[in-house]
Amino acid sequence: MKHANVAIFVPHNGCPHQCSFCNQRTITGQMTQPLPQDVRNAVQIAKNSLHSDTKNAEIAFFGGSFTAIEPGYMVSLLEAAAPFVKDGTFAGIRISTRPDCIDEDVLKLLKGYGVTAIELGAQSMDDRVLQLNKRGHTAEQVAAASELIRSHGFTLGLQMMTGLYGDTVQGSKLTARKLSALHPQNMRIYPTIIMRGTELGEKYLRGEYQTLNLEETVQLCAELLDFFEEQGIRVIRLGLHSSPELEWDMLAGPWHPAFRELCESARMLRNITGYLKQNPQLQGSIMIKVNPKTVSKAAGQKKCNLTALAQMGYCVKIVQDADVLENCFTIE
Incomplete structure (x- = not known):
């Protein structure tokens, strides 16, 4: 509980x-x-x-x-x-x-x-x-x-x-x-x-x-x-x-x-974009795996994170993976 x-x-x-x-x-x-x-x-x-x-x-x-x-x-x-x-x-x-x-x-x-x-x-x-x-x-x-x-x-x-x-x-x-x-x-x-x-x-x-x-x-x-x-x-x-x-x-x-949700979504976007900058080989279509409890944070409120990533040139698919820790992600 x-x-x-x-x-x-x-x-x-x-x-x-x-x-x-x-x-x-x-x-x-x-x-x-x-x-x-x-x-x-x-x-x-x-x-x-x-x-x-x-x-x-x-x-x-x-x-x-x-x-x-x-x-x-x-x-x-x-x-x-x-x-x-x-x-x-x-x-x-x-x-x-x-x-x-x-x-x-x-x-x-x-x-x-x-x-x-x-x-x-x-x-x-x-x-x-x-x-x-x-x-x-x-x-x-x-x-x-x-x-x-x-x-x-x-x-x-x-x-x-x-x-x-x-x-x-x-x-x-x-x-x-x-x-x-x-x-x-x-x-x-x-x-x-x-x-x-x-x-x-x-x-x-x-x-x-x-x-x-x-x-x-x-x-x-x-x-x-x-x-x-x-x-x-x-x-x-x-x-x-x-x-x-x-x-x-x-x-x-x-x-x-939903102030906390906004903050957690912003944190997730910052961490994802930081990872992408450090790994420039990841271009175009990418798959982001997250824990099922983290899906909404990764997408952002009204999918604002997906929109921001699209504006950076990424076509993103979010996939649920229970093996990924909550609030973490992997990118392929």
Whole structure:
């Protein structure tokens, strides 16, 4: 079974700062705060639908800065989830929080309630970009919190954003290298989407800010995806989840409902064209063998990769071959 989360959103609760890009209630599609009974209900529903496969699933608190919310409320949510972990029904609890809201006492408390994975919203490792976007923490705090989390035996996840106010493509690549050096087990990459009701939204409407376009972002994130996977770091999310609220409040930005598919297709095309350049003897009609799970990535959305290769003079036939590793290819 693929890894699964029982996602419980705690929208914007506990965050001590109003970041320039953040409209958390829109992003999560949720306005109200969950109660402990809501947690129990959500987990029980998931337990019934997943049946025996829950042993591979986590209960995940997302959407805010979990360790910064009122301590009594945080503990009440953990107490509602913990029994499902302690009896072995679920694999663990995952939370997301800020780098400046982690310390020894918090980690001991989380460990006691069965939390197994902690994700930090780093967003950038450039202090200038962090300050411009009013993150309220530094790159050094990201590094210190990451080391503390790993030293206590938690799975470490990190989150970064591309296209932030004041950032560049090269800046995002540098952030990726610095985050990789912190040895997270997984990453989430979120392109900046300009939302109504945010500081970036106001800057955009005044003509003071424009984030990367979709094509630029796809090419950048395809490269970041390659980089993290080469480091043995799993990218578990590329782009924001689709929701009616997101689409309604979005002013601009590189959002696409199949953003990860676009990135994986772009990566596949780049790798194929790179291979063809290194092997100029391959001309005219060629056959590209891929794993059955990789066919759509090789062809590209609406067969855009096949079109691009045709424009380069290649007549391509894609053939399924289960012996080829996923996301790899052979060419004849």
